[in-house]
Amino acid sequence: MRDERARSVPTAIKILVAGGFGAGKTTMVGTVSEIMPLHTEEVLTSAGTDSDDLSGVEAKRTTTVTMDFGRITIGDSAVLYLFGTPGQDRFWFLWDELAIGALGAVVLADTRRLADSFPSIDYFERRGIPFVVAVNCFHGHQPFGVDAVRGALSLDPDVPVVMCDVRDRRSGREVLVTLIEHVRAITLGPAHSAVAGAG
Amino acid sequence: MRADDDAHEWLDAEAGPLVRSYAVTGGRARPGASTFDLLTYVVATPAGQRRHAVHLQPEHRAVLALAQEPISVAELSSRAGFALGVVRVLLADLLDEGAVKHLAPAVAPGHIPDDHILQAVILGLRHA
Numbered sequence: 001m002r003d004e005r006a007r008s009v010p011t012a013i014k015i016l017v018a019g020g021f022g023a024g025k026t027t028m029v030g031t032v033s034e035i036m037p038l039h040t041e042e043v044l045t046s047a048g049t050d051s052d053d054l055s056g057v058e059a060k061r062t063t064t065v066t067m068d069f070g071r072i073t074i075g076d077s078a079v080l081y082l083f084g085t086p087g088q089d090r091f092w093f094l095w096d097e098l099a100i101g102a103l104g105a106v107v108l109a110d111t112r113r114l115a116d117s118f119p120s121i122d123y124f125e126r127r128g129i130p131f132v133v134a135v136n137c138f139h140g141h142q143p144f145g146v147d148a149v150r151g152a153l154s155l156d157p158d159v160p161v162v163m164c165d166v167r168d169r170r171s172g173r174e175v176l177v178t179l180i181e182h183v184r185a186i187t188l189g190p191a192h193s194a195v196a197g198a199g
Numbered sequence: 200m201r202a203d204d205d206a207h208e209w210l211d212a213e214a215g216p217l218v219r220s221y222a223v224t225g226g227r228a229r230p231g232a233s234t235f236d237l238l239t240y241v242v243a244t245p246a247g248q249r250r251h252a253v254h255l256q257p258e259h260r261a262v263l264a265l266a267q268e269p270i271s272v273a274e275l276s277s278r279a280g281f282a283l284g285v286v287r288v289l290l291a292d293l294l295d296e297g298a299v300k301h302l303a304p305a306v307a308p309g310h311i312p313d314d315h316i317l318q319a320v321i322l323g324l325r326h327a
Contacts, residue, residue, distance in 0.1 A: 009269060011305040011312050012238040013320065038277035040237075042284055064282070069273055074323035078316055081238060081273065100236065101309045173324045180317050180324075187311055195321040 011078040015176065016098055018085040018123070019108030020116020024136045025084040026068050028108065028166035032173050033070025033082060041066045042094070065091050067098070072173075080176070085120070095123060104130040104179045108166065111135060111144050114152055121153060130183045132160040134175045158185070235287045237273040240302040241266050247298030255298075262289045266299055 017025045030037045041064050065086050072080040083098050105124050109117040117133070124131040135149055144152075146161045155161065160178050165171045181194050235241070243266045255263070258281070265278050276286040293299040306312045 009240050009302045009305050011316050012240070012271065013312060014238055038274060040273055040276040041282050043282045069277075071274070072324070074320050078312070078320050078323075080320065080324075081271070083237075083273075097237070101238070103311065177321050177324050180321055183311065184314065184317055188314065195318050 010073070010076065013078060013080050014098075014102045015080060015082050015179065016085055016095075016102050016105040016129075017082055017108065018105055018117075018120035018131075019136075020110065020113055020120075021087045022113075023108040023110045023116065024166040025087070025108055028106070028136075028172050028175075029068050029070040029082050029084045031166060031169050032072065032176065034072055035070065037068045037070050039066050039068055065094060067094070082176075092123075099123075099127060099129060102129060104132070104183050106175055106179055107131055107133045109133055109135050109149065109153070111149065114149070117153065121155070125156075130179070130186055132162060132175065132179045132182055134162050134164045134166075134178075136166050137163050158182075235272045235290050235301075237271065237283075238304075239272050240269045240304070241272065241275070241290060241299045242269040242302055243267050244298060244300050247293065247296075255293075255296075258285075259289055259293060259298075262286065263293060263298060266293075269302055 017028055019025055026037065043064050067086060068084040070082045072082070074080065085098060086094050105120070107117050107120045107124070121131070121133070123129075133149065133153065133155065135144075135146075146163065150159075150161050153161075160182050162175060162178050164175050177195075184192055184194075243263055247263050248267065258279075261279050262275060262281075265275055270278075272283070272286060272290070275290075276283045279286060281289070290299060294301075306316075311317075
């Protein structure tokens with residue numbers, strides 16, 4: 001028998017954290033993760049990413065995009081990876097790579113700048129990626145209710161909208177629970193039973 | 200032809216950052232046939248664990264050292280401090296050498312995990 005250690009790969013689940021600049025994406029990734037946020041980066045040229053070689057590159061400008069991500073290990077069976085999406089519009093194409101195979105997304109909204117979350121919502125709606133809208137109440141109170149936010153964003157009735165404080169680990173993780181329950185509802189149909197709360 | 204006279208024509212300020220990042224990949228920006236998704240897990244093979252047996256650059260060795268246990272491409276990039284594209288090229292080289300292998304994902308990309316996994320994740324998020 002081969003002396004190879006048993007290597008079961010955990011189920012890797014990718015969740016995106018999107019929203020406008022300053023909505024709390026990096027904070028949320030850091031708060032809910034078990035380790036300090038990790039960073040990965042990609043070097044880009046102004047000519048885009050389609051070319052297979054770098055000939056002629058001396059005339060192009062380069063830039064580096066940093067992506068924050070965090071990890072939550074669930075026993076031996078699963079690992080959640082949370083990726084904060086790059087905020088700047090010119091890096092939208094990076095979203096496509098991030099979105100491949102994603103279970104779903106959290107769109108963080110700040111009610112003072114609700115319109116900033118429109119591009120993220122449009123993106124996930126167009127691609128059929130399940131998402132929830134989490135209203136970040138990091139300024140202590142939230143003058144608008146869930147229904148007001150839902151109306152202002154013209155959301156589909158089944159898209160969950162929740163209030164949260166991304167600085168609070170429990171609150172941030174409960175947003176993730178809401179997303180996973182939403183995915184289960186889509187997959188299993190509305191008759192499924194939600195996993196009982198912690199009490 | 201005298202190489203000394205022509206050398207500087209290949210360098211200018213614009214080329215700087217890109218040359219630094221991709222010098223270790225021999226200028227290649229894309230790996231060969233293999234693709235490495237952010238969440239693809241890789242691990243060193245027994246041959247890769249005997250690192251002295253493989254002729255490698257220091258950057259390849261750094262990647263290999265981090266892959267002694269299964270690790271995702273995203274974490275490998277973060278811990279090695281190399282850009283994603285660079286890590287992908289290095290991994291493709293190591294794959295060609297037989298020094299690393301892909302680990303089949305527990306759930307095929309784009310598929311939703313079994314419900315019992317999702318339920319376990321929910322419980323884990325609430326109790327951790």
